Amino acid sequence: MNHYPEAIVKLIRHLRKLPGIGEKTAERFAMYLLAAPGQEVSALAASIAELKEKVKICNTCFCLSDSETCRICSDPSRNHSLVCAVETPADMAAIEKSGAYTGVYHVLQGLLSPMDGIGPDEIRIRELVNRVAAGKVKEIIIATSTSVEGEATSDYITRSLKSYPVKITRIASGVPMGGELKYIDQVTLKKAMEARRAV
Amino acid sequence: MNHYPEAIVKLIRHLRKLPGIGEKTAERFAMYLLAAPGQEVSALAASIAELKEKVKICNTCFCLSDSETCRICSDPSRNHSLVCAVETPADMAAIEKSGAYTGVYHVLQGLLSPMDGIGPDEIRIRELVNRVAAGKVKEIIIATSTSVEGEATSDYITRSLKSYPVKITRIASGVPMGGELKYIDQVTLKKAMEARRAV
Numbered sequence: 001m002n003h004y005p006e007a008i009v010k011l012i013r014h015l016r017k018l019p020g021i022g023e024k025t026a027e028r029f030a031m032y033l034l035a036a037p038g039q040e041v042s043a044l045a046a047s048i049a050e051l052k053e054k055v056k057i058c059n060t061c062f063c064l065s066d067s068e069t070c071r072i073c074s075d076p077s078r079n080h081s082l083v084c085a086v087e088t089p090a091d092m093a094a095i096e097k098s099g100a101y102t103g104v105y106h107v108l109q110g111l112l113s114p115m116d117g118i119g120p121d122e123i124r125i126r127e128l129v130n131r132v133a134a135g136k137v138k139e140i141i142i143a144t145s146t147s148v149e150g151e152a153t154s155d156y157i158t159r160s161l162k163s164y165p166v167k168i169t170r171i172a173s174g175v176p177m178g179g180e181l182k183y184i185d186q187v188t189l190k191k192a193m194e195a196r197r198a199v
Numbered sequence: 200m201n202h203y204p205e206a207i208v209k210l211i212r213h214l215r216k217l218p219g220i221g222e223k224t225a226e227r228f229a230m231y232l233l234a235a236p237g238q239e240v241s242a243l244a245a246s247i248a249e250l251k252e253k254v255k256i257c258n259t260c261f262c263l264s265d266s267e268t269c270r271i272c273s274d275p276s277r278n279h280s281l282v283c284a285v286e287t288p289a290d291m292a293a294i295e296k297s298g299a300y301t302g303v304y305h306v307l308q309g310l311l312s313p314m315d316g317i318g319p320d321e322i323r324i325r326e327l328v329n330r331v332a333a334g335k336v337k338e339i340i341i342a343t344s345t346s347v348e349g350e351a352t353s354d355y356i357t358r359s360l361k362s363y364p365v366k367i368t369r370i371a372s373g374v375p376m377g378g379e380l381k382y383i384d385q386v387t388l389k390k391a392m393e394a395r396r397a398v
Contacts, residue, residue, distance in 0.1 A: 003291070003292040003295040003296065004263060004288070004292060005253070005254050005255075005263050005264055005265040006253070006265055007246065007249060007250055007253035007254050007265070008250070008254060008263060010246045011246040011247065011250055014239075014242055014243040014246050015243070017235070017239065017243075018228050018231060018232075019227055019228070019231050020224070020227075025219070027289065027292075028218055028219075029217050029218070030250075031287070031288070031289055032217060032218050033217075033247060033250055034250060034251070034254060034263070036216070038251055040213075040216065041247060041248075041250065041251060042248060043213055044213040044214070044216075044247055045244045045245070045247040045248035046244070046248075047206070047209045047210040047213050048210060048232060048240060048243055048244040048247065049240075049241060049244035049245075049248075050206060051206055051207070051210055051229075051232055051233060051240065052233070052237055052240060054204070054205070054206035055204050055206050055207060055233060056204075064203060064204050064207060064233070065204055066204040066205055066206070088230070089203070089230070090226065090230055092202070093202040093203060093226075096202040097202065
């Protein structure tokens with residue numbers, strides 16, 4: 001590492017903090033940037049520098065947004081009585097890419113995880129309850145992951161909303177499309193059996 | 200992609216240009232940077248922005264350097280009569296890491312590749328000949344890759360230096376340490392047989 005000039009050593013040290021990036025890859029990135037056109041490198045530096053100040057959090061659904069209220073929350077063609085609760089903006093982006101959903105979202109920004117000190121107040125559950133309490137929401141789809149934390153969060157939300165006249169649903173779990181049955185784990189198969197439906 | 204705010208879409212577009220980085224990984228980097236401490240993100244942006252202006256090319260060996268003459272070329276404890284010719288600064292760093300070399304370097308900044316329009320004038324061969332012509336170099340170790348281009352470049356350098364009273368050597372090729380013979384390709388095995396030595 002100290003066989004490179006200081007500026008490169010520093011850059012490699014910073015790049016290594018990116019998820020999944022080790023010393024070799026960071027070195028490769030640094031060499032690429034050194035050889036890349038100056039304009040491209042400046043553009044990358046600028047877009048990293050301005051990231052935090054330009055990206056806002058939507059005041060309704062807490063997703064990442066260009067403005068105070070996000071595009072989806074301010075779109076009159078979306079069904080505002082249908083709210084899908086997800087863990088992260090990336091989960092929301094994945095559902096949007098599927099094109100299967102026309103309602104709005106609620107980004108919890110985390111999952112309950114007592115071991116990591118994340119309780120109901122650390123994530124946006126109270127805000128979800130407030131949205132329901134306002135009376136315009138007819139259905140909440142809980143689309144958290146099917147991990148232990150995701151299931152616990154789903155249960156907690158269900159209990160928190162019990163006293164409100166709102167339909168609460170959970171995304172289906174089962175065998176993924178294209179999945180070969182023999183490779184699917186037992187818990188998933190059990191769930192898929194339980195949730196079987198008439199064809 | 201357009202499910203994210205403009206600033207994130209732009210960052211993902213820039214990050215995708217890094218070698219080996221696709222949309223998913225770029226998205227993961229962007230999400231990481233959004234959640235990372237502001238100080239860390241600014242430091243990364245700054246070290247990318249200042250990279251090109253801070254890194255210089257050594258006027259003797261053409262490696263990456265903090266100053267006009269690099270640390271190795273200005274180190275009196277190195278053997279300046281022994282010059283190792285390599286393709287890139289990364290190759291030089293790899294040799295330095297091995298700790299097996301006490302001479303100086305000559306970074307060719309490329310390999311001959313007529314198909315890509317890279318002839319002897321596009322890489323630093325003339326500068327190598329000039330260093331030898333200056334009379335202080337006793338041995339040139341050609342440490343280019345053992346690829347077609349690396350071998351061609353090695354041959355060209357050998358011919359260019361034929362008329363000078365300098366010893367020209369090529370790094371050994373053979374079975375890599377820890378390599379299992381049955382998995383080694385035939386060309387390497389042939390080379391290893393030809394270059395066998397008494398024990």
